[in-house]
Amino acid sequence: xxxxxxxxxxxxxxxxxxxxxxxxxxxxxxxxxxxxxxxxxxxxxxxxxxxxxxxxxxxxxxxxxxxxxxxxxxxxxxxxxxxxxxxxxxxxxxxxxxxxxxxxxxxxxxxxxxxxxxxxxxxxxxxxxxxxxxxxxxxxxxxxxxxxxxxxxxxxxxxxxxxxxxxxxxxxxxxxxxxxxxxxxxxxxxxxxxxxxxxxxxxxxxxxxxxxxxxxxxxxxxxxxxxxxxxxxxxxxxxxxxxxxxxxxxxxxxxxxxxxxxxxxxxxxxxxxxxxxxxxxxxxxxxxxxxxxxxxxx
Amino acid sequence: xxxxxxxxxxxxxxxxxxxxxxxxxxxxxxxxxxxxxxxxxxxxxxxxxxxxxxxxxxxxxxxxxxxxxxxxxxxxxxxxxxxxxxxxxxxxxxxxxxxxxxxxxxxxxxxxxxxxxxxxxxxxxxxxxxxxxxxxxxxxxxxxxxxxxxxxxxxxxxxxxxxxxxxxxxxxxxxxxxxxxxxxxxxxxxxxxxxxxxxxxxxxxxxxxxxxxxxxxxxxxxxxxxxxxxxxxxxxxxxxxxxxxxxxx
Numbered sequence: 001x002x003x004x005x006x007x008x009x010x011x012x013x014x015x016x017x018x019x020x021x022x023x024x025x026x027x028x029x030x031x032x033x034x035x036x037x038x039x040x041x042x043x044x045x046x047x048x049x050x051x052x053x054x055x056x057x058x059x060x061x062x063x064x065x066x067x068x069x070x071x072x073x074x075x076x077x078x079x080x081x082x083x084x085x086x087x088x089x090x091x092x093x094x095x096x097x098x099x100x101x102x103x104x105x106x107x108x109x110x111x112x113x114x115x116x117x118x119x120x121x122x123x124x125x126x127x128x129x130x131x132x133x134x135x136x137x138x139x140x141x142x143x144x145x146x147x148x149x150x151x152x153x154x155x156x157x158x159x160x161x162x163x164x165x166x167x168x169x170x171x172x173x174x175x176x177x178x179x180x181x182x183x184x185x186x187x188x189x190x191x192x193x194x195x196x197x198x199x200x201x202x203x204x205x206x207x208x209x210x211x212x213x214x215x216x217x218x219x220x221x222x223x224x225x226x227x228x229x230x231x232x233x234x235x236x237x238x239x240x241x242x243x244x245x246x247x248x249x250x251x252x253x254x255x256x257x258x259x260x261x262x263x264x265x266x267x268x269x270x271x272x273x274x275x276x277x278x279x280x281x282x283x284x285x286x287x288x289x290x291x292x293x294x295x296x297x298x
Numbered sequence: 299x300x301x302x303x304x305x306x307x308x309x310x311x312x313x314x315x316x317x318x319x320x321x322x323x324x325x326x327x328x329x330x331x332x333x334x335x336x337x338x339x340x341x342x343x344x345x346x347x348x349x350x351x352x353x354x355x356x357x358x359x360x361x362x363x364x365x366x367x368x369x370x371x372x373x374x375x376x377x378x379x380x381x382x383x384x385x386x387x388x389x390x391x392x393x394x395x396x397x398x399x400x401x402x403x404x405x406x407x408x409x410x411x412x413x414x415x416x417x418x419x420x421x422x423x424x425x426x427x428x429x430x431x432x433x434x435x436x437x438x439x440x441x442x443x444x445x446x447x448x449x450x451x452x453x454x455x456x457x458x459x460x461x462x463x464x465x466x467x468x469x470x471x472x473x474x475x476x477x478x479x480x481x482x483x484x485x486x487x488x489x490x491x492x493x494x495x496x497x498x499x500x501x502x503x504x505x506x507x508x509x510x511x512x513x514x515x516x517x518x519x520x521x522x523x524x525x526x527x528x529x530x531x532x533x534x535x536x537x538x539x540x541x542x543x544x545x546x547x
Binding site for chain 2: 005203210
């Protein structure tokens with residue numbers, strides 16, 4: 001028997017077994033699907049949040065708020081001279097007030113009617129490399145904080161970094177959870193395969209009796225685990241895509257939905273998750289039969 | 299063809315299943331293996347197709363020492379041995395065709411070849427017309443004939459039967475025995491375990507008798523009622539031996 005013939009035989013037998021014992025197979029497929037779906041949700045969410053963070057990072061500024069007596073033009077020129085600065089834009093108190101009124105029209109009353117400008121002048125510094133974290137850059141920012149003309153320095157990248165850490169932790173927890181569930185799915189599939197092997201022990205004994213090799217006897221069970229896993233992975237990806245489209249439809253109404261639905265997983269990531277399900281199924285099948293002497297004749 | 303040299307089998311409990319058993323069955327011989335229940339008949343048969351391994355001694359089947367062949371080679375040994383059991387061991391949910399074609403499928407034969415060899419094997423046992431039946435639709439005798447067809451499908455060198463008539467009435471038993479004799483006429487070595495002494499005396503062949511794991515007798519019997527056999531008309535690739543004529547070693 002050639003390898004192709006053997007594989008076709010394994011798949012045919014596995015498909016027949018799946019259909020015959022569809023209730024137990026359904027449980028195994030469901031556990032795989034839930035695990036892969038959970039992993040997919042975390043992967044998709046972190047992928048999109050990280051993408052948003054990268055986009056935001058490109059727009060991040062270091063904002064230097066000045067005290068009233070400070071010389072805006074001179075300090076702007078000084079800030080713009082640093083080698084890591086792409087541009088330094090002066091924002092006068094009047095400009096700041098106009099911008100506030102434009103962005104928050106409902107709150108415009110807060111900044112209107114003052115004798116003096118209520119908002120401070122500031123310098124918006126765009127960095128050449130927004131993700132740069134060199135000690136020199138940090139020292140430069142700290143030196144601005146220490147200057148008497150400076151009220152405060154707001155480095156947007158600090159909270160973005162904290163958000164990034166939060167997302168990474170959430171992704172780690174999510175993937176660990178998905179990994180745990182996948183382990184449970186492997187155990188379920190192993191139980192299902194063991195049950196199937198038990199139900200077929202008479203046939204296995206005949207196969208062994210007439211001279212079937214271990215590869216030939218175990219192959220259909222391995223194929224069954226693999227198929228269960230692949231189906232589970234496929235169901236998970238289908239469900240994930242459905243959820244993605246649902247969230248996408250709510251994009252306009254929800255900031256969270258808009259953040260989470262900028263991109264679906266790439267074909268490579270989708271294939272990886274489906275294959276992860278298949279791999280879990282195969283591992284379950286191999287583990288279930290590893291110590292089994294699949295019955296014996298006589 | 300089948301040689302046992304001082305074969306001893308002890309179970310972990312210390313109970314001895316076979317005790318220094320030696321015999322030699324030449325190619326083409328028909329041999330009865332008899333003894334009371336628990337005498338060691340089944341253990342002896344299982345050793346021939348390497349389902350059991352002796353603690354001491356050597357077993358040579360078809361020139362191969364089965365006690366020492368590696369696990370990976372056991373399937374290839376078994377493909378040269380047909381085995382028939384008292385309880386038929388057919389899969390009820392599979393058709394007669396599917397039940398007899400396990401080995402052709404393992405060997406990767408195409409469906410057309412499988413149908414040809416299945417038809418030939420079933421014709422030898424008179425069941426070619428029941429190719430698509432399921433075992434529960436068949437009588438006990440027919441089921442045993444299907445099991446024999448399964449054992450014969452690859453023209454094995456050796457046919458082993460463990461109480462093949464134990465579940466059948468006397469008429470069906472005669473019919474099944476007749477099949478084994480016909481198979482033997484085509485040159486296949488047959489070793490048939492039974493405790494039906496009437497059948498053995500009626501047929502008259504070489505008889506190995508076990509008692510509590512020891513081979514207590516190895517002799518040739520002249521049958522009181524030898525069956526009239528028709529030599530199968532199919533072209534046999536094997537030369538017919540002279541069953542029952544060989545002297546016991």
